[in-house]
Amino acid sequence: MTGKRTVIPFGPQHPVLPEPIHLDLVVEDEHVVEAIPSIGYVHRGLESLVDRRDYSDFVFLAERICGICSFTHSSTFCQGIEGLMGIEIPDRARYLRTLWGEYSRIHSHLLWLGLFADALGFESLFYNAWKIRESILNEMEATTGGRVIQGVCKVGGVRRDISNDFLSGMDNRLDAVEDEMQELVKVFLNDYTLKKRVCGKGKLSASDAYALGAVGPVARGSGVAQDVRMTDYLAYKDLGFKPIIADSCDGYGRCEVRCKELFQSVDLIRRIITDIPEGDVSVAVKGNPDGEYFSRSEQPRGEVIHYIRGNGTKNLTQFRVRTPTLTNVPALVSMLAGCELADVPQIVLTIDPCIGCMER
Amino acid sequence: MNMEVMQIAVSEVEKTAAEMKNQGYRLVVMTCTPAVGGGFDITYSFDKDLALKHFRITMPAESEIPSICGSFAGAFVYENEIHDLYGFVFNGMTIDFKGTFIRTSVPYPFKKEIPEPTVTKVKKEDAA
Amino acid sequence: MTSAAKSPWLLHYNASSCNGCDIEILAALTPLYDVERFGIINTGNPAHADIFVVTGGVNEQNKEVLKNLYDQIPEPKVVVAVGICASSGGVFRDCYNVSGGVDTIIPVDVYVPGCSVRPEALIEGVVKAIGVLEEKRAKMEAEK
Numbered sequence: 001m002t003g004k005r006t007v008i009p010f011g012p013q014h015p016v017l018p019e020p021i022h023l024d025l026v027v028e029d030e031h032v033v034e035a036i037p038s039i040g041y042v043h044r045g046l047e048s049l050v051d052r053r054d055y056s057d058f059v060f061l062a063e064r065i066c067g068i069c070s071f072t073h074s075s076t077f078c079q080g081i082e083g084l085m086g087i088e089i090p091d092r093a094r095y096l097r098t099l100w101g102e103y104s105r106i107h108s109h110l111l112w113l114g115l116f117a118d119a120l121g122f123e124s125l126f127y128n129a130w131k132i133r134e135s136i137l138n139e140m141e142a143t144t145g146g147r148v149i150q151g152v153c154k155v156g157g158v159r160r161d162i163s164n165d166f167l168s169g170m171d172n173r174l175d176a177v178e179d180e181m182q183e184l185v186k187v188f189l190n191d192y193t194l195k196k197r198v199c200g201k202g203k204l205s206a207s208d209a210y211a212l213g214a215v216g217p218v219a220r221g222s223g224v225a226q227d228v229r230m231t232d233y234l235a236y237k238d239l240g241f242k243p244i245i246a247d248s249c250d251g252y253g254r255c256e257v258r259c260k261e262l263f264q265s266v267d268l269i270r271r272i273i274t275d276i277p278e279g280d281v282s283v284a285v286k287g288n289p290d291g292e293y294f295s296r297s298e299q300p301r302g303e304v305i306h307y308i309r310g311n312g313t314k315n316l317t318q319f320r321v322r323t324p325t326l327t328n329v330p331a332l333v334s335m336l337a338g339c340e341l342a343d344v345p346q347i348v349l350t351i352d353p354c355i356g357c358m359e360r
Numbered sequence: 361m362n363m364e365v366m367q368i369a370v371s372e373v374e375k376t377a378a379e380m381k382n383q384g385y386r387l388v389v390m391t392c393t394p395a396v397g398g399g400f401d402i403t404y405s406f407d408k409d410l411a412l413k414h415f416r417i418t419m420p421a422e423s424e425i426p427s428i429c430g431s432f433a434g435a436f437v438y439e440n441e442i443h444d445l446y447g448f449v450f451n452g453m454t455i456d457f458k459g460t461f462i463r464t465s466v467p468y469p470f471k472k473e474i475p476e477p478t479v480t481k482v483k484k485e486d487a488a
Numbered sequence: 489m490t491s492a493a494k495s496p497w498l499l500h501y502n503a504s505s506c507n508g509c510d511i512e513i514l515a516a517l518t519p520l521y522d523v524e525r526f527g528i529i530n531t532g533n534p535a536h537a538d539i540f541v542v543t544g545g546v547n548e549q550n551k552e553v554l555k556n557l558y559d560q561i562p563e564p565k566v567v568v569a570v571g572i573c574a575s576s577g578g579v580f581r582d583c584y585n586v587s588g589g590v591d592t593i594i595p596v597d598v599y600v601p602g603c604s605v606r607p608e609a610l611i612e613g614v615v616k617a618i619g620v621l622e623e624k625r626a627k628m629e630a631e632k
Binding site for chain 1: 501504
């Protein structure tokens, strides 16, 4: 019974996918021989709007590239403009951006853990993960005014300061969150059924991960220590940073990296709260960007690139974004080859696809 | 301006990619942008131990470019995207979507030279 | 047949949204907001659905998908446009690939504003949609 190939379309509307992506799965019996992705269901073309919005307004659009990694997109864009114009943002703003960035990493990883549990049919675990995520979103809302789209970053710094009293309150509230996350992560890393579903599935060797350009937890789950936070942007220079890696090179490894990064982010936030310097949170911005800049930072899903080019006017001439999901697609294609049809949804989820990001 | 870009000829693209691969670099991104003097810049960015290297070719619209999928298999996502948004043709891609990777309402929506700035300045005598 | 109004099933489709509204729709299902206590279930199958929840400004490739899904939902059905993009195109209305709102493709009954939408607003919108669903059902009965 070999040799008979069938093509099964998967998506764009599929119960396990919160977002539309389409895969043509070439199967031989139950085995996937090849998976061909096709995207474009969320392509809006927002990069073309740079010539209609001035660079300071475009921060809002950059933030809406994706609703999950929104904060990191806005801070990466601002970082690019500031780099072009030679603006040095105040230290307190640098720390606050790092703080919000790490909070959004926790929110994004908890979101992913929930969706992943749901894809495996473990609904109560999904609810538990999202329950913890609400306490993170509460802090986001209390400090920025927005739950998922914050609008707090601007060229030259940030819009809001957080009082030191509130910061220490945040620190205290993290204790409870940390305990709850410990309980949650225990299930993800030790549960027999969950391990059965993810261990050895979606194999990606370290050399393949590197050669295919995988980034973020996909690369780190395959033992590649690749994390832009090692490049000393924002406050990571002062905080010192060591990436978390796992070497099982499968779905379990990617899950493990995200679980451990939750606690790494909590540690970073605690250090930020202790070390945050006093001072202003923004500087006045004069003039227009001129030249080109390659801004990158580490999103929850991996390295994001904002390429910015200006010509001395209010409008940028070019803006291109390369998001982590796009560069993880070749790795996904390689993981899917040879897997069983029933494992396709969960393997797709292990790369934490963010289609909104991927297609802009 | 944190980019040091090496301008190369289109014939050197495959060779440069192979060299980068041999030296253990990772392909970060291929960026296509309108060039200042007309045509388009395609910038290849590579990374090794978090240090970036950029190479750039400048091409007239609709020209053919050799694919670097031979060295970096993951390049197909960028090459298909540049094909769909700018109209360049890449020869030798491992997966060629033939223009269906990103479907757009306008064909090749980014295929325009540097746009005129939209900020209009009012001359003093007109203002009065 | 008032069971549909007491337990409406939702079909959610992301028609080129940025995800912000989508994750808030999911958040509304989870313990803090818990719309499932109203009998609302998020289904993946259009043939099971009563209320069609759409996010995003609808791009070129989604037009057909959206129409297909709408046709597959049995009558009576209600469409809820969630978020400002789904209502009018929002910040993306000037993009070349965005049609500018769900109502350019299929009829919309309830608009929920916000960028991104808050779960409370979403619940309000769905409750309004249940009312519209009930009206449409009564009208269908009367025409029988």
